[in-house]
Amino acid sequence: MKKNWWKVLAIVLILYSLIAGFLGDVPRRDILNESIRNLYFHVAMWFAMIAMMGASLGYSIKYLSGNHLNIDARANLFAEMGLVFSILGITTGSIWAKFTWGAFWTNDAKLNGTAITILIYLAYFILRGSLDDREKRARISAVYNVFAFVLMIVFIGILPRLTDSLHPGNGGNPAFSQYDLDTNMRWVFYPAVVGWILFGIWVSGIRYRLYSIKESLDQWRNDSSDQLH
Amino acid sequence: MEKRLFRPIALILAVMLSVGAKAQNEVAMADVMRENGKIYVVVAVVAIIFAGIVVYLISIDRKTNRLQKQVDELKK
Numbered sequence: 001m002k003k004n005w006w007k008v009l010a011i012v013l014i015l016y017s018l019i020a021g022f023l024g025d026v027p028r029r030d031i032l033n034e035s036i037r038n039l040y041f042h043v044a045m046w047f048a049m050i051a052m053m054g055a056s057l058g059y060s061i062k063y064l065s066g067n068h069l070n071i072d073a074r075a076n077l078f079a080e081m082g083l084v085f086s087i088l089g090i091t092t093g094s095i096w097a098k099f100t101w102g103a104f105w106t107n108d109a110k111l112n113g114t115a116i117t118i119l120i121y122l123a124y125f126i127l128r129g130s131l132d133d134r135e136k137r138a139r140i141s142a143v144y145n146v147f148a149f150v151l152m153i154v155f156i157g158i159l160p161r162l163t164d165s166l167h168p169g170n171g172g173n174p175a176f177s178q179y180d181l182d183t184n185m186r187w188v189f190y191p192a193v194v195g196w197i198l199f200g201i202w203v204s205g206i207r208y209r210l211y212s213i214k215e216s217l218d219q220w221r222n223d224s225s226d227q228l229h
Numbered sequence: 230m231e232k233r234l235f236r237p238i239a240l241i242l243a244v245m246l247s248v249g250a251k252a253q254n255e256v257a258m259a260d261v262m263r264e265n266g267k268i269y270v271v272v273a274v275v276a277i278i279f280a281g282i283v284v285y286l287i288s289i290d291r292k293t294n295r296l297q298k299q300v301d302e303l304k305k
Contacts, residue, residue, distance in 0.1 A: 028256035209293045
């Protein structure tokens with residue numbers, strides 16, 4: 001239980017964001033109306049996704065300096081978790097866009113940027129799937145992951161800020177200025193982000209456990225087939 | 230004399246303030262939903278669903294943990 005305190009924290013923070021997210025005070029804004037509360041849920045997905053990709057990048061760099069295959073597996077599984085968050089982010093964003101901007105998809109710089117980012121990470125998984133040699137797969141995909149992360153930052157962190165965007169905080173304005181996010185909302189939004197990041201680490205850890213069980217099974221299978229020959 | 234002037238000015242100020250407050254309230258929000266308290270029902274439902282998913286996640290966490298321990302013991 002002592003080791004799992006952060007899992008409890010994840011549950012508490014997310015639950016708090018669900019309750020306070022519905023009941024807390026939010027600014028009255030035209031067009032947005034109550035949908036402003038989506039910030040707690042939709043935007044938190046993107047923050048969690050970036051954190052997962054960051055963890056994946058960290059493990060990729062660690063792999064390149066140590067060449068341990070489990071580290072490569074960690075990188076892979078964090079990227080997978082990030083992909084889950086990004087798909088949740090893009091679908092929820094699409095619904096929100098429909099009712100505030102008028103269309104499920106607009107030619108907004110940030111929307112296209114996220115779509116490209118998802119494709120970049122899908123390419124990461126395709127790259128992994130197409131290489132049979134494990135060492136080679138780990139090394140090449142680790143190098144690719146560094147590029148993928150940098151491209152993600154360019155496509156969702158930099159380019160949308162350089163052009164006009166429907167998203168607040170883009171098109172020259174610094175994100176999360178006083179104007180965009182009021183203090184009440186910060187108190188729900190940031191706990192939600194931390195909660196979802198911890199949640200992602202949790203699920204990713206379970207996936208890693210399944211990976212290592214499968215590893216042991218594969219090893220036994222190889223050992224027993226060696227004995228037969 | 231001063232009192233006579235003060236009254237209409239106060240009245241005008243009061244009207245302006247109330248109009249201003251109304252203009253602020255014009256943005257449609259789910260006020261009725263919050264007024265009669267039914268929003269708590271929705272929050273309760275959402276919280277229960279999340280709690281259920283979490284309980285299931287915890288059980289998956291424990292089961293995989295146990296499985297890994299068994300595998301690790303066989304390894305020795």
